[in-house]
Amino acid sequence: MPELPDVAGFERYLASTSLHQSVRRTSVDDDRILRGLSPSQLGRRLKHVSIEATRRHGKFLFARLSGDGHLVMHFGMTGGLKYYRREDQRPRHARVVLHFERGYHLAYISQRLLGQVSHTEDPEGFIHDNDLGPDALDEGFDRPAFTQRLQGRRGPVKSRLMDQSLVAGIGNIWADEILFQCRIHPATPVEELSQGEIAGLFDCMRRVLRRGVEKGGEMDRLPPRFLLPHREGDGRCPGCGGDLERTTVGGRGTWFCPACQKEPG
Ligand SMILES: [Zn+2]
Secondary structure, three states, X not given: OOOHHHHHHHHHHHHHHOEOOOEEEEEEOOHHHEOOOOHHHHHHHHOOOOEEEEEEEOOEEEEEEOOOOEEEEEOOOOEEEEEEOOHHHXXXXXXXXXXXXXXXXXXXEEOOOOOEEEEEOOXXXXXXXXXXXXXXXXXXXXXXXXXXXXXXXOOEXXXXXXXXXXXXXXXXXXXXXXXXXXXXXXXXXXXXXXXXHHHHHHHHHHHHHHHHHHOOOOHHHOOOOOOHHHHOXXXXXXXXXXXXXXXXXXXXXXXXXXXXXXOOO
């Protein structure tokens, strides 16, 4: 599932391929992907308009239009973007395609239709209305702000990290890596973490996500001391060499090292 590092990669891709090109027309393959507007409304919004800038917040990607407002994309469980020239290069599951004047196309892909494409006049309002917390890599977001947002919260630390209203961008995959890097068991109740552990968790979150962004979300390009490349690989902990374990936390499949990440209590 595309999380912050993947969406940061999509943002770079969008910015490097599709800026300042006028849209000739838009096609919508399946209108269940649209939120709050019809295919013809989307088409009118985009006609003779170009994408001027990009912005990411959590797992959402905003494309600022030369006309009114911003196109908003969320990639659901599996999805992405593809820029291509010839119609036979059109990817499968392309739900929305922008056809540019100069002959290229940009496809928004969502395999299982769990993503969404919408339009907003105001990204700040969109972030507020969707109850999104600060982006996990926001420069203005710091240890005290993170600590404050965790105050009064309960339940497994992994579930809280994945709570988009607390901090936006982290999903099931990267939560495991963050918790592994700071050696916290994913089921640890968040109310039992010390101030020091919370500060350490914040630092791990930033370090891990920054590295993820650097690698475009590609797990096999991560350093060997990361957990993610070992899950489906040798199944061994890169810290102690023991066997990794798979469990369920908050209903989600979770990888961890039972030796390095001690069970709470
Ligand atoms: Zn270990």
